[in-house]
Amino acid sequence: MNLKKQAPRFLVALLLLFSIAACQSSKQLTTIVLLPDTQTYAQKFPHILQSQVDWILENKADIDIVLQQGDLTQNNNREEWAVVKEAFDKLNGVVPYALAVGNHDMGSEPGKFADIRHTEMFNAFFPYHQMSKLPAFGGVFEDGKMDNAYYLIEKAGFKWLIINLEFGPRDMVLDWANRVVRNYPDRTVIVNTHSYMYSDSTRQNKGDHWRPQAYGIGKDTGASSVNDGEQIWRKLIKENGNIRFVFSGHVLNSGVGNLVSINDDGWPVYQHLANYQAGVKGSVKGGNGFLRILKINHRTNTMSVKTYSPYTKTYKTDEGQDFIIKAMSLKQ
Structure with a gap:
């Protein structure tokens, strides 16, 4: 055998094998990027937000969805919303994304944070008629409002449901979320919201x-009563076996907390x-x-x-x- 003549064919075959292996490996991963509190x-520093979005675009082939945890703005004014919109509009139709509403994104006027549940500015810059046409969109709680929405993606043979909940979700919103989760029993669920975990790794x-x-909306009663992390756990998370992840921001101190709890069906929930x-x-x-890069390996x-900064x-x-996190129980 003439090795000199065979070598190029051998190298081509080897490269093809590596390429197939790499492709199979990528199919076994679900990659989620978290963008907490951009306020x-x-x-x-709008250029820093732009650097995050540009990095996402550079790595779009490997990212399945981007989840933002609320407090998109600091003062809920037009100038800051314009910065946020310019950044996220770059992802439209390219990478699926979901934006949560934080306490700094609602209020009776700029600078008044969550004194009332007023999110007109958010919905003006990210209107339902635009957002509902983007990849992965599933539905909303209130007609024409993006405050509470769900998204559907599929990757590596897994079906995902992502539910975005408002800051201090109302009882009526948790009732809606329960209905949505139960409508998709074959999907692994991620809950994405602004306020849930505390910095001591408890809810x-x-x-x-x-x-x-502690905010003005905390005075609301009845179906509009607000809920903290522990209440969200009791009223929504623990009683639905397919909710497996909860992501949040909002809290200062170290800004970090990690908790694994067992739900009523005996499955771990990663918070x-x-x-x-x-x-x-x-x-x-x-x-x-x-930002946070989460790679879930289904194999x-x-x-x-x-945790990386572009x-x-x-x-x-x-x-x-x-x-x-090893030995995750993710089988659907």
Whole structure:
């Protein structure tokens, strides 16, 4: 055999084999990017938000959905909403994304945070008629409003349902979320909301800072009564076996919290707080562009969590920022 003549064919076959293996590997992953509390970027550092979105676009082939955890703006004014819209409009029709509403994104006027449940500015810049046409959109709680919405994606043979809940979701919203989850029993569910986990790795509860009940909307009663993390757990998360993840921001201190709890059906629920905004310990420029990259491997039943800044091109490697969850129970 003439090895010199055979070598090119061998290399081509080897490269093809590696290419097929890499393709199969990517199909076994669901990749989710979390963009918590962008408020300081909207107010002071729009170029940092742009760097995050540009990085997402550069890696669009490997990202299945982008979830933002609320407090898109600092002061709920037109100038800051224009910054946010310019950034996220780049993702339209390219990468599916879902935006949550935080306490800084609602109020009777700019600078009044969640004194009333007034989200007209959010819905003016991200209107239903536009957002409902984007990839993965499923439906909403209130006609014509994006405050509470759900999304549907499929990857690696997995069917996902993502539910976005408003800040301090009302009882009526949790009732709606329960109905949506039960309508999709074959889907693994992610709940994405602004306020849920606290920085001591417990769910927000009485006595914790920044509970929704501490704001003006906390005075609402009846079906409009607001709920903190522990109440969301009891009224929605724990009683639905297919809800397996909860992502939130909002809380300062370390800005990090991780918790695994067992729901009523005996399945683990992975709950994560990530927040890098101004006010979080060690924060620079409102977070320096740090975001979360979650890679769920359906073959090995693991999830890797990386915290990366496209702006500084660095990773956070301290506790709670870089870890792997092993032996996840994700079988549908």
